[in-house]
Amino acid sequence: MKDSVIILSGGMDSVTMLYEFEERIALAVSFDYGSNHNAREIPFAHQHCMDLGIRHIVIPLEFMSKYFKSSLLEGPEAIPEGHYEDENMKSTVVPFRNGIMLSIAVGIAESAGLKHVMMANHGGDHTIYPDCREEFVNSFSEAARTGTYVGVTLLSPYTNLTKADIARKGKELGVDYSKTWSCYKGGVVHCGRCGTCVERREALAEAGIEDPTEYQD
Template sequence: MKDSIIIVSGGMDSVTLLYDYKDRIALGISFDYGSNHNAKEIPFAKLHCERLGIKHVTIPLDFMHQYFKSSLLEGADAIPEGHYQDENMKSTVVPFRNGIMLAIAAGMAESYGLSHVMIANHGGDHAIYPDCRPEFISAMSNATEAGSYNGVTVLAPYTNITKGDIARRGKELGIDYNETWSCYKGGEKHCGKCGTCVERKEALHYAGIEDTTEYEE
């Protein structure tokens, strides 16, 4: 039964969730909020939705780039290098990004008569991203359910697993991760050094997937 909308960025996690729950997904939504890597990610989101016969839309959120403070919105040179656990990676937080996206997606779900919004946050995000943590997802789901006539809820099945676990699931599903984008710098190739690149490498290794990503290094 097609009862869900998915927020799909075009990265490893959301693409895996898309394939994992494809039989339930009626609509895929990407958000263009002016980050360095939106232009690299979103075409992959569209590609996979079209491949699965799922309608895809991209919603512009230009105001976030204009008014919000984050290194993710300030150009490639502003992106720190290192692991997600490092303190400097907090600069990549886009304040309340998931809250804004979930609110819009919940409104669209109600408009389309759908019951759920799916998001691919995972356990590795918890260290620096407050709007990826279980307590936030639970609170947001309660809010969307209370604030919609049809009781729209948030489904986040990867909340308590790692990106490596997600990659393992993707391997089972036969996903080609070369058709995804991770790097926050958004260059021609993955930089190989920012937090998302480091995490991508670790996840693929953990899952026993050969990493054929083109890196700049």
């Protein structure tokens, strides 16, 4: 039954979720909020939706790059390098990004008569992204349910999985990870050194997947 909207970035996690739950996804929504890597991610999101026959829309959120503070919005030179657990990675937080995107997706879901919004947050996000943690997910889902006539709820089945767990799912599903984007610097190829590149490399290696990604290094 097609009952869900998915927030689809074009990265490994949301693309994996798209394939795992394709039978229930009626619409995929990507948001262009002016980050360094939106232009690299979104075409992959669109390509996978085309392959699966799922409707895909892109919603511009230019105001975020104008008024929000984050290294993701300040150009590739502002992106720190290292592991997600390093203190400097907090600069990549876009304040309440998921809350804003989820609010829009909930409105779209209710307008379309759909019952759920899906997001692909995972356990590795918890360290620095407060709007990826389980308490946020549960609270937002309850707010969406009580704030809509149709009782829209948030589905986030990867909340407590690692990125390697997700990659294993993708391996079973036959997801082509060469057609996904992770790097926060948003260059021609992945930098290989920013937090999300490091996490991508580790997850693919742990899942036993030969890394198809082209890195600068």
